Amino acid sequence: MxxxxxxxxxxxxxxxxxxxxxxxxxxxxRGKPVILAFYPADWSxxxxxxxxxxxxxxxxxxxxxxxxxxxxxDGVWCHDAFAxxxxxxxxxxxxxxxxxxxxxxxxxxxxxEGFCERALFVIDxxxxxxxxxxxxxxxxxGADGILEALENLPK
Amino acid sequence: xSLRVPVGEQDHVQGSADASCTLLEYGDYECxxxxxxxxxxxxxxxxxxxxxxxxxxxxxxxxxxxxxESAAETAEFAGAHGKFWEMHDALFENQEQLGGALYxxxxxxxxxxxxxxxxxxxxxxxxxxxxSDFTGGVRSGVNGTPTFFINGxxxxxxFEYDDLVEAIQAALASA
Numbered sequence: 001m002x003x004x005x006x007x008x009x010x011x012x013x014x015x016x017x018x019x020x021x022x023x024x025x026x027x028x029x030r031g032k033p034v035i036l037a038f039y040p041a042d043w044s045x046x047x048x049x050x051x052x053x054x055x056x057x058x059x060x061x062x063x064x065x066x067x068x069x070x071x072x073x074d075g076v077w078c079h080d081a082f083a084x085x086x087x088x089x090x091x092x093x094x095x096x097x098x099x100x101x102x103x104x105x106x107x108x109x110x111x112x113e114g115f116c117e118r119a120l121f122v123i124d125x126x127x128x129x130x131x132x133x134x135x136x137x138x139x140x141x142g143a144d145g146i147l148e149a150l151e152n153l154p155k
Numbered sequence: 156x157s158l159r160v161p162v163g164e165q166d167h168v169q170g171s172a173d174a175s176c177t178l179l180e181y182g183d184y185e186c187x188x189x190x191x192x193x194x195x196x197x198x199x200x201x202x203x204x205x206x207x208x209x210x211x212x213x214x215x216x217x218x219x220x221x222x223x224e225s226a227a228e229t230a231e232f233a234g235a236h237g238k239f240w241e242m243h244d245a246l247f248e249n250q251e252q253l254g255g256a257l258y259x260x261x262x263x264x265x266x267x268x269x270x271x272x273x274x275x276x277x278x279x280x281x282x283x284x285x286x287s288d289f290t291g292g293v294r295s296g297v298n299g300t301p302t303f304f305i306n307g308x309x310x311x312x313x314f315e316y317d318d319l320v321e322a323i324q325a326a327l328a329s330a
Contacts, residue, residue, distance in 0.1 A: 049299045055218045057293050087218045142298035144156070 004107040011123040012105040016093040033066040034123040038108045038116040042074045042082035050140045057143045064150040122149040156296030156309035170208030175330040179210040179304040181292040184246045185220035186300045193247040213288040222253035229258045231281035238265045
């Protein structure tokens with residue numbers, strides 16, 4: 001298991017599909033804080049809870065002007081079905097081809113299993129990682145760490 | 156993880172402030188796990204009697220549970236009329252039927268003004284109250300429901316009767 005990228009590291013840019021016909025790159029979000037939530041898979045029970053929680057906490061994230069992006073190796077159609085089923089109001093990015101490339105760049109890929117760690121990154125408005133946290137795969141890391149990191153960002 | 160918002164005036168509390176142990180639950184009236192925890196909490200309360208006080212805070216996952224928020228607001232409405240726990244119990248006991256018809260039926264049962272209840276839920280009068288419970292929960296590390304805190308410390312073991320009793324006993328022993 002690699003170490004995930006630590007605070008102070010410039011966040012590697014990426015461009016991934018958020019819908020079947022739309023891509024989003026990290027640098028498009030420069031100027032506002034970004035929360036990257038890598039998670040193992042759509043539909044697995046813990047992630048479901050984690051994404052459901054973030055969905056409810058979204059308005060708190062928005063108070064800091066922050067954008068939340070979920071990332072897993074699932075494909076766009078899978079994300080689409082998952083987001084619809086759970087009424088998710090934030091984008092899910094497909095780290096699908098080449099598989100896990102973005103997760104690898106962040107040190108958040110589990111090569112043996114072939115999916116992402118449950119890793120969280122808060123990136124400041126200049127594109128530098130301000131906080132990162134890797135949770136045991138079976139444990140929902142909650143949102144308190146993210147909120148605290150957002151609070152600690154320089155105004 | 157520890158509780159960031161201490162138990163205070165705004166809380167719904169069963170038991171005495173002098174109790175040596177406080178069990179606090181963040182819950183959702185539509186969450187099946189909370190429904191299952193409900194009778195377990197009752198048994199735990201009975202087991203410890205005056206040594207334990209119980210606090211309930213709202214943590215409705217409303218995107219997943221379409222009635223969770225209205226149920227929480229109904230309980231808060233009842234709370235404002237001194238009937239929180241009656242409503243709280245009835246909502247969990249009728250978890251399958253959450254919705255306007257049930258709320259009105261329960262309002263009648265507890266002699267609460269049904270028109271006022273209807274208006275309160277429609278106008279989201281208790282939304283801010285419920286939201287503030289929710290936000291405090293998130294900051295305390297609540298990441299799903301039910302989440303219990305025992306004397307302010309998050310209880311990460313299961314909420315089965317034996318596990319709760321054991322954890323509370325440990326808290327009482329160290330109090």
